[in-house]
Amino acid sequence: TDAHLSAIEKARVLNAFVMETPDQARAMAREADSKIAKGDAGPLAGIPLGIKDLFATKGVRTTACSKILGNFVPTYESTVTSQLWRDGAVMLGKLNNDEFAMGSANETSCFGPVGNPWRREGSNTTLVPGGSSGGSASAVAALLCMGATATDTGGSIRQPAAFTATVGIKPTYGRCSRWGIVAFASSLDQAGPIARSVRDAAMLLRSMAGHDPKDTTSVDIPVPDYEAAIGKSVKGMKIGIPREYRLDGMPAEIEKLWSEGAAWLKAAGAELVEVSLPHTKYALPAYYIVAPAEASSNLARYDGVRYGLREQGKNIIELYENTRAEGFGAEVRRRVMIGTYVLSAGYYDAYYLRAQKVRTLIKKDFEDCFAKGVDAILTPATPSAAFGIGEKGGADPVEMYLNDIFTVTVNMAGLPGIAVPAGKDTQGLPLGLQLIGRPFDEETLFSLGEVIE
Numbered sequence: 001t002d003a004h005l006s007a008i009e010k011a012r013v014l015n016a017f018v019m020e021t022p023d024q025a026r027a028m029a030r031e032a033d034s035k036i037a038k039g040d041a042g043p044l045a046g047i048p049l050g051i052k053d054l055f056a057t058k059g060v061r062t063t064a065c066s067k068i069l070g071n072f073v074p075t076y077e078s079t080v081t082s083q084l085w086r087d088g089a090v091m092l093g094k095l096n097n098d099e100f101a102m103g104s105a106n107e108t109s110c111f112g113p114v115g116n117p118w119r120r121e122g123s124n125t126t127l128v129p130g131g132s133s134g135g136s137a138s139a140v141a142a143l144l145c146m147g148a149t150a151t152d153t154g155g156s157i158r159q160p161a162a163f164t165a166t167v168g169i170k171p172t173y174g175r176c177s178r179w180g181i182v183a184f185a186s187s188l189d190q191a192g193p194i195a196r197s198v199r200d201a202a203m204l205l206r207s208m209a210g211h212d213p214k215d216t217t218s219v220d221i222p223v224p225d226y227e228a229a230i231g232k233s234v235k236g237m238k239i240g241i242p243r244e245y246r247l248d249g250m251p252a253e254i255e256k257l258w259s260e261g262a263a264w265l266k267a268a269g270a271e272l273v274e275v276s277l278p279h280t281k282y283a284l285p286a287y288y289i290v291a292p293a294e295a296s297s298n299l300a301r302y303d304g305v306r307y308g309l310r311e312q313g314k315n316i317i318e319l320y321e322n323t324r325a326e327g328f329g330a331e332v333r334r335r336v337m338i339g340t341y342v343l344s345a346g347y348y349d350a351y352y353l354r355a356q357k358v359r360t361l362i363k364k365d366f367e368d369c370f371a372k373g374v375d376a377i378l379t380p381a382t383p384s385a386a387f388g389i390g391e392k393g394g395a396d397p398v399e400m401y402l403n404d405i406f407t408v409t410v411n412m413a414g415l416p417g418i419a420v421p422a423g424k425d426t427q428g429l430p431l432g433l434q435l436i437g438r439p440f441d442e443e444t445l446f447s448l449g450e451v452i453e
């Protein structure tokens with residue numbers, strides 16, 4: 001814990017942590033020590049972690065990196081983090097993220113952007129760590145913590161993991177409790193770990209997962225020993241290669257990485273089959289209707305009365321307006337406007353309802369594929385390596401949204417997906433591959449992920 005606390009101090013330039021909690025960390029570490037001495041240590045005793053600022057932490061400021069939450073200090077602990085503490089983990093502090101987890105570069109945070117510890121060969125340009133879990137990925141990659149919590153609504157665990165050569169898994173929807181996690185799009189949001197290795201990710205997920213009566217969407221099935229899946233033979237497994245993910249103009253290095261990944265799995269005894277997911281091309285547009293619609297509804301609670309920031313106004317309506325105009329950043333305001341529009345009378349059927357139907361078709365594509373005996377699907381994690389801060393999405397937000405092209409389908413279908421470091425681009429930057437699994441079959445992803453890693 002001490003070593004990590006001093007590493008954090010030395011790496012403040014990365015802006016990965018938005019709140020350091022050294023006193024708490026040392027107290028938790030001492031408690032873990034005494035439990036170890038007594039012989040009743042939990043599986044994560046003394047493991048120092050960073051916590052994405054989307055997780056409510058009792059007595060510790062939680063902001064979702066939005067000005068509107070101001071100095072909000074929860075009086076309760078999220079289920080996922082309380083399970084980590086139950087198992088002996090130590091909290092080093094809260095990690096930066098895109099405001100309300102909306103973004104792919106950690107550039108929408110009210111605390112400013114996060115730096116990626118990786119650099120292009122021969123260049124000093126600071127690159128983004130991806131987003132929205134940019135602080136989590138950067139902190140793990142820079143060895144500031146042994147693992148981190150993260151959340152993924154459309155790719156926010158897997159894309160930052162791919163940009164930083166870390167491992168990130170978005171479990172099946174319902175695997176982890178969403179209770180006490182700031183909501184973005186409730187039907188898509190899932191918590192998961194970002195870690196230094198597939199094994200670490202397996203250990204963290206085991207502690208984070210599980211049924212919670214406080215979240216009716218969390219599923220009451222046993223949580224397997226994920227670590228036991230590591231090293232298990234993948235011989236005879238059927239791996240789908242979806243033809244629709246082979247995009248026009250896909251960089252040659254991504255294409256190469258994808259074939260290499262397939263070759264490694266084949267060498268380990270897996271069988272490769274081409275599969276078709278015909279509705280893939282509608283996933284991104286449908287996601288950018290469903291996610292903002294749910295966000296506009298979830299963010300209605302930030303009214304200047306119940307939480308954080310409160311601006312003045314002549315009457316209650318003005319108070320709401322001034323608070324929301326001042327408290328939300330540009331990307332969040334854009335999503336609230338899109339979401340409100342697609343849910344409004346007269347447009348609901350044309351946009352929201354249509355997007356929900358497309359979502360059903362996307363889910364069915366995967367079901368058809370798994371029904372043919374496919375165990376997992378292999379795709380690139382991102383369409384490019386990390387880019388420079390400010391390099392993308394300035395004039396055109398859609399340029400940024402395109403980052404999620406390989407990841408959003410997984411959230412739309414509620415499936416588990418893991419991003420594993422697999423190689424480097426021509427400039428020496430990390431690239432990742434994604435494995436998509438059957439519902440609640442994270443174990444297969446850990447087995448296959450370890451082969452690629």
Ligand code: GLN
Pocket residue numbers: 101102103104131132151152153154155156157184291404
């Ligand atoms: N980049 C996507 C978005 O901005 C996904 C974010 C996420 O998974 N939280 O919506």
